[in-house]
C-alpha cells in the first residue's frame with residue numbers, strides 16, 4: 001500500500017491499497033478524520049495495476065482534492081480521487097513525483113524514461129533566442145576547458161548532453177530556436193536540440209571548434225535515437 005496525508009488538511013489521508021486480484025477489492029481509500037474511519041473512493045484498476053512492482057499516491061500541496069497516482073500511467077484526479085485523467089509523458093512506469101510546495105504547477109516526475117519537469121501546464125511552447133541582435137549563442141567559452149584532459153572532457157560532454165541537450169529535446173512542450181545571429185559550436189547544437197528552428201536574415205551558423213581539432217560532441221555529428229527515427233537533421 002501507499003499513503004499520503006494532505007499538506008493542506010492533515011485530517012485528510014489517502015491510502016492506495018492492493019488486494020488479492022481474485023477478490024478485486026483494491027483501490028483508493030480516503031479518511032477525512034485522520035485515519036479513524038475510511039471509505040473507498042475509487043476502484044479504478046489503473047490505480048493498482050503496478051502494485052506487484054510499486055504503488056505511489058501523492059496529494060497536491062495546495063489543493064486537498066488534487067491527487068496523483070503513479071502506476072504504468074501517471075494519473076491525476078481533481079475531485080478527491082473519484083475520476084482520473086492520464087498525464088502524458090515520454091515513457092511509461094512512473095515511479096516518483098516531486099511537487100514544489102510553493103507552486104503546485106512546478107513538478108518533476110520520474111519514469112523509466114528519465115525525469116520530466118513541468119513548469120506550467122498552460123505553457124504551450126518555449127522560444128529560445130539571443131538577447132540583442134548579435135548572437136543566438138556564441139558557444140562554449142573554450143578557455144574554461146582548454147586545460148582538461150581526455151577523461152575530464154568526456155565527462156563534461158556527457159554531463160552537458162544530459163543536462164541541456166537531452167533535456168530540451170525530451171521536453172513535451174515544443175521548443176523553438178529563433179536563431180537571431182551567431183549560432184556557433186554548442187550554440188548551433190542547442191538550436192539543433194530544439195524541436196523547430198527559425199533563422200533570421202542575420203543568422204550565421206558554424207562549428208568553429210573543428211578548426212581546433214575538437215569533434216562537436218552534442219549531437220550535431222552523430223545525432224541520437226530520435227534523429228535516426230525521424231531523420232530530421
Ligand SMILES: C=C(C)C(=O)SCCNC(=O)CCNC(=O)[C@H](O)C(C)(C)COP(=O)(O)OP(=O)(O)OC[C@H]1O[C@@H](n2cnc3c(N)ncnc32)[C@H](O)[C@@H]1OP(=O)(O)O
Pocket residue numbers: 135138139140141142182184185186187207208209214
Ligand atoms: C561546445 C563547444 C565545444 C563549443 O561551443 S566550441 C565553439 C565556441 N564558439 C566559438 O568558437 C566562437 C568564438 N567567438 C567568435 O568567433 C566571435 O567572438 C564571434 C561570436 C564571431 C563574434 O565576433 P566579434 O563580433 O568580433 O566579437 P568579439 O569581440 O570576438 O566578442 C565579443 C565578446 O564576446 C566574448 N565571446 C565571444 N564568444 C564567446 C564564447 N564562445 N564564450 C564566451 N565569450 C565569448 C568575447 O570574448 C568578447 O568579450 P569582451 O568584449 O569581454 O572582450
